[in-house]
Amino acid sequence: MHTFFEAAKIAISSILAHKLRSFLTLLGVIIGVFVVISVATVIEGANVYIKEKIATLGSGVFRVQKASLTGFGDFQKFLDALRKNPDLTIDDLYALRAGVTLADQLGAQDGTAQDIRYGNISLESVGVQGVTPDMITLSNLEVAQGRYFIEFDNDNRRDVCFIGSDVAKGLFPSSDPIGQEIRVGRDKFSVIGVATELGTVLGFSQDNFVLLPMNTFLKEYGSRRSLTFVVRAKKGADVERVHDQVRVVLRTRHKLNYNQADDFSIASDEETEQLFGSITKVVAGVAFPVVGTSLLIGGIVIMNIMLATVTERTREIGIRKSLGATRRDILVQFLVESSMLSGFGGLIGMLMAITLMSGVSKIAPVPVAVPLWAPIIAISVSTLVGLFFGIYPANRAAGLDPIVALRAD
Amino acid sequence: MIEEAVLERELQFVGTVPDERIVIRTDDLWKTYMMGSEEVHALRGVSFDVQHGEYVAIMGPSGSGKSTLMNLIGCLDTPTSGQYWLNGKLVSEMDDDELARIRNKEIGFVFQTFNLLPRASALHNVELPLIYNGTPRTTRLEMAKVSLQKVGLSDRINHKPNELSGGQRQRVAIARALVNNPSIILADEPTGNLDSQTSQEIMGLFEVLHKQGHTIILVTHEHDIAAHAYRVLHILDGRINSDERLRAY
Ligand SMILES: Nc1ncnc2c1ncn2[C@@H]1O[C@H](COP(=O)(O)OP(=O)(O)O)[C@@H](O)[C@H]1O
Ligand SMILES: [Mg+2]
Numbered sequence: 001m002h003t004f005f006e007a008a009k010i011a012i013s014s015i016l017a018h019k020l021r022s023f024l025t026l027l028g029v030i031i032g033v034f035v036v037i038s039v040a041t042v043i044e045g046a047n048v049y050i051k052e053k054i055a056t057l058g059s060g061v062f063r064v065q066k067a068s069l070t071g072f073g074d075f076q077k078f079l080d081a082l083r084k085n086p087d088l089t090i091d092d093l094y095a096l097r098a099g100v101t102l103a104d105q106l107g108a109q110d111g112t113a114q115d116i117r118y119g120n121i122s123l124e125s126v127g128v129q130g131v132t133p134d135m136i137t138l139s140n141l142e143v144a145q146g147r148y149f150i151e152f153d154n155d156n157r158r159d160v161c162f163i164g165s166d167v168a169k170g171l172f173p174s175s176d177p178i179g180q181e182i183r184v185g186r187d188k189f190s191v192i193g194v195a196t197e198l199g200t201v202l203g204f205s206q207d208n209f210v211l212l213p214m215n216t217f218l219k220e221y222g223s224r225r226s227l228t229f230v231v232r233a234k235k236g237a238d239v240e241r242v243h244d245q246v247r248v249v250l251r252t253r254h255k256l257n258y259n260q261a262d263d264f265s266i267a268s269d270e271e272t273e274q275l276f277g278s279i280t281k282v283v284a285g286v287a288f289p290v291v292g293t294s295l296l297i298g299g300i301v302i303m304n305i306m307l308a309t310v311t312e313r314t315r316e317i318g319i320r321k322s323l324g325a326t327r328r329d330i331l332v333q334f335l336v337e338s339s340m341l342s343g344f345g346g347l348i349g350m351l352m353a354i355t356l357m358s359g360v361s362k363i364a365p366v367p368v369a370v371p372l373w374a375p376i377i378a379i380s381v382s383t384l385v386g387l388f389f390g391i392y393p394a395n396r397a398a399g400l401d402p403i404v405a406l407r408a409d
Numbered sequence: 410m411i412e413e414a415v416l417e418r419e420l421q422f423v424g425t426v427p428d429e430r431i432v433i434r435t436d437d438l439w440k441t442y443m444m445g446s447e448e449v450h451a452l453r454g455v456s457f458d459v460q461h462g463e464y465v466a467i468m469g470p471s472g473s474g475k476s477t478l479m480n481l482i483g484c485l486d487t488p489t490s491g492q493y494w495l496n497g498k499l500v501s502e503m504d505d506d507e508l509a510r511i512r513n514k515e516i517g518f519v520f521q522t523f524n525l526l527p528r529a530s531a532l533h534n535v536e537l538p539l540i541y542n543g544t545p546r547t548t549r550l551e552m553a554k555v556s557l558q559k560v561g562l563s564d565r566i567n568h569k570p571n572e573l574s575g576g577q578r579q580r581v582a583i584a585r586a587l588v589n590n591p592s593i594i595l596a597d598e599p600t601g602n603l604d605s606q607t608s609q610e611i612m613g614l615f616e617v618l619h620k621q622g623h624t625i626i627l628v629t630h631e632h633d634i635a636a637h638a639y640r641v642l643h644i645l646d647g648r649i650n651s652d653e654r655l656r657a658y
Contacts, residue, residue, distance in 0.1 A: 006540050013528060319524045322485060323585070324513020324541040326506050402485045406524065 007336035014309070015341055025305045026345030028298020029385060032291045033349030033378045039287040040374050041357045043280050045367035049201065050276050060239055061138060062268040064088065064229040064246055085263040086254055087226035090218065096229060099249035102237040107135040108214055108227040114185040116210060118171040126167060127209040128184055130217020138230040146178045146193030154213040161189040164207035165197040184210055187220060298345070299389035306338050306393035317397050318405025327398040334394035335387060342386025343379055350378040427494055432592050432624050433459040433482060438491035440477050451477040453647040454491070459626065462658065464619040466627045466638035474647040475628045476597060482626065483516050483595050484508045496592050513542050517586025519596035523578045525570040531557060532566040535585045542589070556584040560614060576607035583614060594618065597628045612637045
């Protein structure tokens with residue numbers, strides 16, 4: 001233990017005595033760890049993001065769409081499906097509500113973009129969505145002010161709207177929006193509620209929207225469009241069986257034969273997460289050889305520098321041996337030195353990656369989060385690299401004949 | 410002056426396990442180096458005893474085998490043949506780790522070139538032997554300070570070797586040799602790199618250490634340095650040529 005502390009002290013002083021050489025020595029390790037941590041922070045950032053901002057439906061909730069990218073994965077297939085598959089209509093919704101007995105909630109939504117105006121303030125290209133009143137429980141929306149839609153608004157196609165916080169702030173910087181009439185496209189709608197702020201996803205605001213009751217929306221923007229249905233399974237129901245019920249209803253309505261594929265798509269957040277998971281794997285697969293190569297090169301450089309260090313300090317080794325240092329003491333000294341040197345490189349690489357990535361996340365919409373395991377992995381992997389590649393030089397040092405070593409200059 | 414009688418008497422002891430007054434006993438030590446296919450006999454059967462508290466100089470011309478003998482006595486090397494007891498322990502048959510332990514506990518080296526660690530302070534240099542035997546830190550620092558005090562360097566403990574004069578460096582080395590309270594102090598040409606006045610200073614220090622009861626073995630090729638010792642072993646061509654008692658203890 002004493003010799004360990006002595007070794008650690010020697011290691012620190014020799015790293016500090018050759019700052020530039022230490023840095024160059026450690027370049028490989030620094031780059032390796034830098035890449036690992038950078039990639040890890042982006043992947044972790046994306047994961048956190050998807051959980052918090054994109055996959056917001058919760059468990060047991062899924063979407064039914066004409067086509068979805070997550071369902072197919074292949075972009076060309078997605079485009080083909082968009083072209084070929086029949087639109088999902090409000091009548092499909094009613095049929096689903098009647099037929100899918102295992103569903104707890106079954107809502108629909110669809111959207112377009114419109115310019116909106118209040119007084120002399122106007123906002124361009126705001127997302128306008130028609131929603132069924134039950135969508136409030138099928139989304140992550142919350143009411144900040146006023147109220148959401150009720151069936152009465154939808155049944156009577158009332159000209160009312162529920163707005164996002166950006167729209168509220170944009171049009172009503174200093175007054176109460178509730179009860180005011182705003183112009184959406186050609187018509188006027190009175191504001192009945194404002195949503196709680198949602199923040200941004202990948203740099204895009206989630207609060208720049210106007211919601212209309214579904215039937216009002218269809219009256220206003222035409223019913224020849226394909227809706228997205230959002231379904232929540234009853235508590236305890238097997239989601240697969242709910243999917244099957246949806247399939248039966250839609251396939252019957254679309255008159256599909258048993259040997260024809262679905263002409264619609266069912267997508268859950270789990271699939272969204274899986275899609276991102278597969279992207280993660282690709283990224284990690286690309287990063288791995290880069291990291292492996294730089295750590296290998298880094299290790300070899302460390303080995304060479306340690307060999308040079310042993311030669312340079314042959315006299316010192318002789319002195320230590322003459323004073324009673326055993327082979328083991330010398331071995332430990334140089335192993336500690338190479339591991340600490342390399343671990344120090346790992347630390348630098350990690351700090352550089354975290355600094356750079358948090359900088360990037362400030363200026364670009366790249367989500368960044370440092371996973372807890374990152375510092376542990378960075379330090380321990382780099383330390384192990386130093387330990388492994390330090391074995392050969394340390395063994396050489398330990399095996400030196402004290403007389404020969406003392407005579408060295 | 411050669412004292413045949415002393416030599417004769419001591420030779421009778423040789424070959425048996427020595428009693429506790431005898432610190433060093435060598436019996437027919439040979440050291441043979443191979444230079445290519447040729448054998449070089451650096452030592453050809455060296456036998457002598459050193460008693461506790463003696464102050465012995467080993468003298469001889471260059472190439473006579475002084476350093477080789479020194480390395481054997483200092484447990485830095487093992488003989489090709491023959492036996493060596495240190496404090497009643499047969500060290501000529503010990504392995505690397507045991508030799509390291511003996512060097513740490515029993516031997517205090519003083520080298521011609523000082524052999525201090527250049528980047529370490531005087532205090533840390535003196536601490537080193539204690540680090541390798543696991544002395545706790547506070548005890549270690551205390552012992553190192555006491556040792557530096559003995560050589561008169563209490564006010565220089567934080568100086569690096571390059572901030573010290575040659576004589577001061579050698580005194581740090583002596584403090585280091587003393588710190589573990591070894592059985593013998595082995596000095597190989599300790600004044601070889603010092604001017605004559607500083608040499609006298611260092612020899613004065615050895616005299617003090619001798620008076621305090623330390624056993625000292627000094628290797629030198631200079632007569633006036635050897636003259637400080639109480640007994641001189643003359644070595645020539647790897648053999649002890651004479652064993653001379655200069656003065657009584
Ligand atoms: N490592 C070695 N290999 C070969 N020969 C050696 C070695 N060390 C010493 N010698 C030879 O042994 C003899 C004694 O050397 P040494 O003990 O250094 O003498 P001294 O110290 O008295 O000058 C010399 O002839 C020297 O060349
Ligand atoms: Mg010599």
